[in-house]
Amino acid sequence: MKAVYATDLSAASEAAIENQTCLECLDRVGVDTFHLVTVVPSNVHSGMPGMDFEQQRKRGLDRYRTVMEAAGFDVETHVVRGTPHRRINGIAGAVHADMTIVGSRGQSPLENRVIGSTARNLARTTVVPLLVNRVERETEEPDVIHEHLFERVLYATDFSENAERAFDAFSYLRHATEEATLVHVRSPKDAVDEEPDPTEQLEALETTLERWDIDTRIDVRSGDPADEILAAEAAANPSTVLLGSRGRSRLRRLLLGSVSEAVIARAAGNVFLVPPPRNA
Template sequence: MHDHHTAGPVVVGAVEAQEQVVLRAAEEAARASTGLRIMHAVAWPLPSGTTDAGTDGATHADRAERVITRFTEAVHRRFPDLAVEPDIVSGSPVPALIERSVAAPLIVVGHRGKGGFPRLPLGSVSLQVATHSHCPVLVVRPRGRAEPRVSRVVVGVDVDDMQPHVMEFALHAAAARDASLEVVHGSTRPDILGTGPTGPLLVGHEKRPSAAQDLLEERLAPYRSRRADLEIRARVELGRPAGLLVDSSRDAALLIVGTHGRTGLRRLMLGSVSGEVLHTAACPVVVVPPPETEE
């Protein structure tokens, strides 16, 4: 995490039905010892045919305040000591969340679908925020099942382009959860084992491309020696990186991906690994941007 990001509170952008997204953000804020800022966006201009005062005479801002008050009460029941501040914005939540991301250690948003932001294409808010945020973004999906019993954090890497800031975030997240860390690399090319009389020898459909596995183990050695307290496992398989990550997410507590490099989210390219993972993973996903100096 970048030093200037640790100052502000964790920011959550949530709509009415997303209490569990807010509670998840509160849990992260408590874990990081920061406050929590609950953002609720009031659509402006108002949808045609509506007046500012609803049938109950409440304005949109009044209703937003009510939603935030309800969320705040829910947070205080579970985290009585957490400092919570309301943040009502008018218009799209996207620019506001991106702006807040400069000082925040983490932005938390809900996944598309039922508690998504209304009147916007599926997942567009979380996708845009994850693509342009200055700090890591946690995308929480509605919890259809209990948290996994064995705590495991998964991070997607590219052995040819290991991103230290993504690894650092993953190590920190695993340690904070008392979890093991699984480092996953999907190799899309058959591995070259060596040279035969007629040129390179290609492995057919081996389950574990050995050269990539060896390289990943080598890249993980410094992290392992520094974090002897953590169990760090390497998983290399032949296959599409997004498919392997989604597969690994099935019983994970958290899945972490970067936003750039070959396996990253290239400015809203949906076909990218992070974009695909964001839409289909079975657990919450954190998208980690590059340090500001690299932008």
């Protein structure tokens, strides 16, 4: 598997990239090649006094390359110019990446400012699964919040086609997953009498995971989907929340539904977001 790892060379980004346990988890799920990407903003140019951003970033990427190659990965580096999320998505498409990874500071008192603009824009536009790797806030030497990225997974589903696609990610995540919580939230808008029993549907998924020796529990809730998924995260303390980036909405222009956007912005831990197929 190929992974695009986006970095701004900040302390938070370095903490995620150089964490050996995180690298081991990515190796276990099948990642063998990294494309390290950093983007120099279009409004910054080398002619600015004292500014040699491209060379500085190349040296930073070379340092990360050494760490990753020592861990057994093949690594390519990319220093590019432009709008960060567009260039990162472009490289992911060009190299046929299987996932994109971006480090992000953890929770902030301002919920709508929890993740940076690049992470948020990637979440809205990514064409490959996106891992938002949470890093501690408000410390000069931050560390990742969960080293074992996929050890405990909370999977949130509305039983839509793209939620099923997100569940399919267990086909490779299972090599690093020991526990899973399967969550479905009954919205007040659901026509309960017409809906299949969510417990039965979750139990079918539970059977699949238990065949892979993943200790699984189910959690059916009622209320606002985003709030209840976040409450389930607080109760289960997973290392990663897994969900699709589009649920039942048929508005194709909304690549990230309101539930997914709220979860990725407000979750305490990592989020693994699976988008629709590229031609959807």
